[in-house]
Amino acid sequence: MxxxxxxxxxxxxxxxxxxxxxxxxxxxxxxxxxxxxxxxxxxxxxxxxxxxxxxxxxxxxxxxxxxxxxxxxxxxxxxxxxxxxxxxxxxxxEPEALRAKVRVFVDLYLEREALRRERAQERRLLEERRLAVEKDRERLLEELREAVRLRDEFLSVASHELKTPLTPLALRLRLLLQELEAEPDSPGTRRLLRHLETARQQVRRLTVLVDGLLDTTHITSGRIALCHEEDVNLAAIVRNVAASFETQAERAGCPMGLEVPGHVLGRWDPLRLEQVVSNLLSNALKFGAGSPVHLRVEEREGWGRLVVRDQGIGMDDGVRARLFRRFERGVSERHYGGLGLGLFISQQIVQAMGGRILVESTPGQGATFTVELPCSALPESPPPGRGPS
The missing domain is CATH 3.40.50.2300 (Response regulator)
Structure with missing residues (x-):
């Protein structure tokens, strides 16, 4: 009391x-x-x-x-x-001494409680900011996904629309070429044939670019189409592709050497396989201009193998690390052109068929691309002589 x-x-x-x-x-x-x-x-x-x-x-x-x-x-x-x-x-x-001591501890308690409430408020504000940041991040991710979807949809539509006039244009050029070849002796005809061949080359180049954009949208959306066939001959595909590139190789000053057996058979998509060979040979002629390009095909222990080697500008480790990404180029597009899609598409095709692409290169000493594909069902072990990729 x-x-x-x-x-x-x-x-x-x-x-x-x-x-x-x-x-x-x-x-x-x-x-x-x-x-x-x-x-x-x-x-x-x-x-x-x-x-x-x-x-x-x-x-x-x-x-x-x-x-x-x-x-x-x-x-x-x-x-x-x-x-x-x-x-x-x-x-x-003593009443005054008691009141003084009690007041000191009460003031300390009030200060401590005020600090606790302040810290609690800071934690709440921090949590609210974290939640706001998370919501902003989710919103930005959703916007990014939507932007990517719209981009891919645009590229798909644009590719289809661009292919629509290219097909009849290529047909008309081929018919015109046939008519001119019927009268080859005229000087005017020979001049027109040269112009016509240039036009056909540009149409083929534009077709390749459009097909690359279309394939990229399909790969991104998981809709890459493969049509596997039995007894597809990799050797025959390589010989045919090399023959179609003879004019381009001659213009680039690249003698082509082929080391190709009669048959290397597998269960593959022949059109997609031809696309891969074309992409690799086109790159070799582009970056190895003025030097020989060598193609070798072989079969070892159930694996078909294609090796494309040039003696061109080569590349360093940094370029190799990003070589198979979309829209990536080893050098400036101002000097070599292209969309940077060929190797990306080739890798996706090869992987979809159970294989892989390897690259070895040294700056100034050319590059070697190796495609390895299972000839039938995917073997349990990796290709002979190499570890897993």
Missing amino acids: ALERQLSGSGLRVVKATSGEEALRQLDDQDFALILMDVRMPGLDGFETARLIRQHEPLRRVPLIFLSGASREEASVVNGYANGAVDYLRKPV
């Missing part, structure tokens, strides 16, 4: 407990800024009650001041501090 009177008028709420057990129950139910505890109480004494309080993590931070009416003995003081007391007062307590 004396303590309650001394603390009245200070704006504090005082909660009274008449025993250690009741004090523990009160502490479990609500938060306190300070505990004033008599050493002597019925049941649990103050020291034992303090020890139990300090065993609970949420309560051990509450400051505790012991009160005693007995003489202030050294042993009691040491025992009080050992049980977690921050101070030890002897009754009767």
